[in-house]
Amino acid sequence: MAKNTSRGGGVHTTPNPNGAGWINQLKGKVTSTHRLKERAIEAGRDLAQERKTEHVIHNLDGSIRQKNSYGKDPSQSKG
16 A cells, blocks of 8 residues: 655545555644545545645556646746
């Protein structure tokens, strides 16, 4: 099972290191648990949008599958 990979900022959707299913973490604290990955992703996305932060979705092995940013993006630079 994957280890706790929620070291950085934002919301991390990871396999539950303490059992079956998936969890969402914010600043290393579990915010929700889910039986299905799809439900965990939905809840993680909602939390990231609410907090205006990044949502990081992990694979079973702990590697990063996808990142989505819901915060303020820097203004576009010229040229």
